[in-house]
Amino acid sequence: GAVVSQHPSRVICKSGTSVKIECRSLDFQATTMFWYRQFPKKSLMLMATSNEGSKATYEQGVEKDKFLINHASLTLSTLTVTSAHPEDSSFYICSAKNRGPNQPQHFGDGTRLSIL
């Protein structure tokens, strides 16, 4: 149980393109989803916390107009990297947390984004 699907697994696109990444909880309802960014050989950096039906809470230093997050249903959150540039190239990982107390977050397999 507790499967999180992230799509696509890899994206290569030109500078200036907007890229959408989807995160789905397949067998549970995720009231909260999280988006992380990870650089090579580094830890996961929390970008934003997304609660279903409300605006995402962004961490300090993360541009909300650059990284648009939508959590329209209990099983789907999307991250759109708008007008992507080479410095946005990274490994983006989502996670989802079931409702209720004492619930861990479960991760998708990540999206490798490469901007040329």
Added chain:
Amino acid sequence: GQQLNQSPQSMFIQEGEDVSMNCTSSSIFNTWLWYKQDPGEGPVLLIALYKAGELTSNGRLTAQFGITRKDSFLNISASIPSDVGIYFCAGQLIGNQFYFGTGTSLTVIP
């Protein structure tokens, strides 16, 4: 964001040896989690801890939630080659956000 200090940064051990790593923070956390990440994949949950002082095992893995709620450790007994990977601790604050430690890279030499 919050910073969790994880140590050691890397470990090179012989197969069969025991491993110990820990995380500390200046903040109080409600939940401590331990994950393992293989290259190019998302982290996989190993152990979840929800109460201060809690000691939980998962096979050869044992983790504890520190009494002060500011630290946690993970032990791996009798290591095997497939234990290779990067291990992360993660703490959850009252506000629901999770923050990750700096990671411990484990290499097991057969």
